[in-house]
Amino acid sequence: MTSLRMAVQLLVVPMLATTLTACGDPIDDYCETLKGHQAELTKTLGEGDTSGLIAALPVFEDLERNAPEDIRKDWKTLTTAISGLNVALEEAGVSAADFEHGEPPEGVSEAEAKKIADAATQVSGTKTQEASVRVQQQARDVCHTSLTL
Template sequence: MRPRAALRSVVVAAATILLLGAAGCGSSEEDPYSIPDEFQDYCEEVEDQQVALGDALGEGGPATGLIKALPSFEALAAEAPDDLDDEWQIVLDRIHDLVDALDAAGVDPETYDRRNPPSGLSQEERDAIDAAARALVSPSTGGAMAGVQQHARDVCKTPLTIGAGARVAGPSAT
């Protein structure tokens, strides 16, 4: 009888472990694919800006597309969770720096050609534009943009952009 008692104890222990395991897994009504509450506003903004971002990035060259996308980026940064503040700040600062350099030189981003700059553009203005463009395509900017995109995919369950400019990558120099 002793072997039966031991067997019964093992069966009871195994059943208890299975029941406790089942109670801990799968009994939650939470959807593993749902967006966490603390990210709802940001993820809604991501969805609201997807088409505008795709269109802006698809319309111009790499730098002008980012400049056109700046209002969407600013809206996203305003709703972004705290853990994305650094990434968004890098992206926004680099785009603003290029816009400021172009504005200070009186140059239209749509028509600026680095190889054939407009007459009257000083070397100092050209250097400022080049420096801002290099910073915009730097690894730190690319890393920040990659982090923002990855967060949209992982947390919001959607890409940052859809449409013509669906790929937000590091731009080439202006």
């Protein structure tokens, strides 16, 4: 699925080269959480495929829980989109790695394939991408964290 690849490229790639530093007093816990997950995110997302994105979901959910109020909604947008894709894949009994050249594996019904495609579109959609940009900007501005490649 092209949407799956696009979702990974648009959402994950900017997060790969994250270099986390200490944050200011108001959100030390959030910044420490970011720092604590740095190595795991780099490893998980480094594969550059949708499986890595889904594997990183628990980390994203932890960051959402620890996020300051002003950015929590954006983390929620990200985790909801990724979770939706994960659920669609699980319900079809497949993983993102099972797709070859964007085609679902044998045994996936048309309805399941549509649900997966719709969920992948959510991940790569404008709303999710805008949330990703805001999360990255927050990390740079508040935690003095570079999210550039």
